[in-house]
Amino acid sequence: MKGSFAFLVASLAGSVVASPSWRSLFGVEKRQAGRCGTGFGGVCGKNECCSSAGWCGTGYLYCSAPSCQIEYGPGCDANVRPAGPDTINIARPKVGSIPYGQAIYRCSRNGDIALTYDDGPYTYTEDLLDLLKQYNARATFYITGRNLGKGAINDAATPWPGLIRRMIKDGHQIASHTWSHQRLTTLSRAKFWNQMIFNEIAFADILGYFPTYMRPPYSASNTTTDAWLGELGYHVTYFNLDTEGYLHDSPNTISTSKLIWDNTVEGRSPSSNTWLHIEHDPVYQSVYNLTEYMLKSLNRNKFSAVTVGECLQDPKANWYRQRRSPPRPTDGAARDTAAPRAEANQTARRAARRTDGAAPRTVTAGGAASPSSGPAAACRSRGFRSRRAARGDGAGPPSEAQSVPRPIRAAHGQTGVGARAITVGRGVKAGLERALEGGYGGFCGKGCANVRLYCEGLKDCIYDEKDLNTPYNS
Structure with missing residues (x-):
C-alpha cells in the first residue's frame, strides 16, 4: 500500500513538473544540454553564455553579469563591447599628487x-x-x-x-x-x-x-x-x-x-x-x-x-x-541625439510608478506603456507581488513600471505586509547563496536563514526544470 501511494505521488509530481501549463505558469525555461565552465571545462558555442551553474544557453538567466562565466561563454554580457570609439590608445599622463595603482x-x-x-x-x-x-x-x-x-x-x-x-x-x-x-x-x-x-x-x-x-x-x-x-x-x-x-x-x-x-x-x-x-x-x-x-x-x-x-x-x-572636451558641471553635459528619447522614457517610467500593487505596465523604448506579459505576469496572476509593492509601508517608489529586469532577490525571512513569497528548501537556499556570492553578493550573506525568492522585475518565479533544488542563477 505504501509503495503504491509513493508511486502515485511520484507520478503526479512528475506530471505536474512536466506539464506545459505548469512550466508556463512559473516561467520555467528549458536549458540547453551543454555543460561548461569551472568543474566541466567546456566552452560554449559562439554567442552562447555559460551560467554560474555550468550550463550553456542564451538569454538573461545565462548571460547576465557578473555571474556568467566569461572565460567559457563568448556571449556573456561581460564580453560584449559597448558602442563607441576605442580608448586604448588615449594618452594617460599621471598628474597630481594622488598615487596611481596603489x-x-x-x-x-x-x-x-x-x-x-x-x-x-x-x-x-x-x-x-x-x-x-x-x-x-x-x-x-x-x-x-x-x-x-x-x-x-x-x-x-x-x-x-x-x-x-x-x-x-x-x-x-x-x-x-x-x-x-x-x-x-x-x-x-x-x-x-x-x-x-x-x-x-x-x-x-x-x-x-x-x-x-x-x-x-x-x-x-x-x-x-x-x-x-x-x-x-x-x-x-x-x-x-x-x-x-x-x-x-x-x-x-x-x-x-x-x-x-x-x-x-x-x-x-x-x-x-x-x-x-x-x-x-x-x-x-x-x-x-x-x-x-x-x-x-x-x-x-x-x-x-x-x-x-x-x-x-x-x-x-x-x-x-x-576624449572630447567635457561639459562644465554647472551647465550639464552636452546631449546626444538620443538624449530626448531617453529622458522621455525616464519621465514615462516615473509617471507609471504605482503604490497600489495594481497590474504593472512596462514602459517600452518609445515611452509607451504596455501590459506586462510572460513569467512576471504569470507570477502576479497567482497573487504574487514584487517586494517593494508588497511592503505596505509607503516608503519609496513602487517597483513595477520598469523595462530593465531585476535580479531575483534573497531576503532574511521578511515578506513585507501582505506579501506572498515562495519559500524554498535547503538545497535552493545553498544554491542561491552560492549564486549571490559568485555574482552580486550581499543580498543573502553568510548564515542567512529562511531564504525566500521574491517575485520581482521581469524574471519572476523561475525554477530549474531539471532539479527543483537548484535555482537558475540570476
Whole structure:
C-alpha cells in the first residue's frame, strides 16, 4: 500500500513538473544540454553564455553579469563591447599628487565624509540623486557598465545615460567599478583590460571623457592587478567606513547598518576625523532608508558630504581623461541625439510608478506603456507581488513600471505586509547563496536563514526544470 501511494505521488509530481501549463505558469525555461565552465571545462558555442551553474544557453538567466562565466561563454554580457570609439590608445599622463595603482583607503582632509555608491546606476539611483540634492550633498558613484541585467550604461534606450549626465550636472563624481563587476584577480590580462577599457568606452560615449578613479569589485586586487591599474592610470580607492547595508536590506535589519554608522560618526569631531564610505545604490534600504539617516547625522555632527576627489584634495581637472572636451558641471553635459528619447522614457517610467500593487505596465523604448506579459505576469496572476509593492509601508517608489529586469532577490525571512513569497528548501537556499556570492553578493550573506525568492522585475518565479533544488542563477 505504501509503495503504491509513493508511486502515485511520484507520478503526479512528475506530471505536474512536466506539464506545459505548469512550466508556463512559473516561467520555467528549458536549458540547453551543454555543460561548461569551472568543474566541466567546456566552452560554449559562439554567442552562447555559460551560467554560474555550468550550463550553456542564451538569454538573461545565462548571460547576465557578473555571474556568467566569461572565460567559457563568448556571449556573456561581460564580453560584449559597448558602442563607441576605442580608448586604448588615449594618452594617460599621471598628474597630481594622488598615487596611481596603489590602494587608497582614507580621505586626507578632516571634516569630510566621502559618500560613495557602488554597482549602479540602477532603478533606485534617480531617487537617490533627488535625495542628495535635497541635502545639498555630493557623492561619488562607482559605476558598473553592464551588470544585473540592466543593459549597457550608454544604451540610449535606457535611463542610464541621462542619469550619468545628471550626476555630473549635480556636482557628483563618477568613477569606474569595471564593466561587469568581475573579480579582477581571477582574470587574464586580456579579460582584465576589457573590464576597464569597455567601461571607458561607455563613459566616453556618454560624456566625452572617462574617470581616473576606480574601485575593484569585491575589494579584490593584488600586486599584479594594481600594476595593471597603474599602467592604465587609475587611482585605486577603497573605504574605511562600511555600514554593510547590502547585508541588511530589509526594514527589520537595516538598523544594524545605522548602528555601525552611529558607532563611527556620532559625537566625533570634524576637526580630527574624516571617512571614505561605501554603499550600494541597487540596495533598496540603503537608498530609501539608510542614506537620509546618514545625511541627517552628517549634518548634525558638522561634517561635509563630498566627493572622493575632494576629500583627497585632488583638483577636479585630474578626475577624468578626455576624449572630447567635457561639459562644465554647472551647465550639464552636452546631449546626444538620443538624449530626448531617453529622458522621455525616464519621465514615462516615473509617471507609471504605482503604490497600489495594481497590474504593472512596462514602459517600452518609445515611452509607451504596455501590459506586462510572460513569467512576471504569470507570477502576479497567482497573487504574487514584487517586494517593494508588497511592503505596505509607503516608503519609496513602487517597483513595477520598469523595462530593465531585476535580479531575483534573497531576503532574511521578511515578506513585507501582505506579501506572498515562495519559500524554498535547503538545497535552493545553498544554491542561491552560492549564486549571490559568485555574482552580486550581499543580498543573502553568510548564515542567512529562511531564504525566500521574491517575485520581482521581469524574471519572476523561475525554477530549474531539471532539479527543483537548484535555482537558475540570476
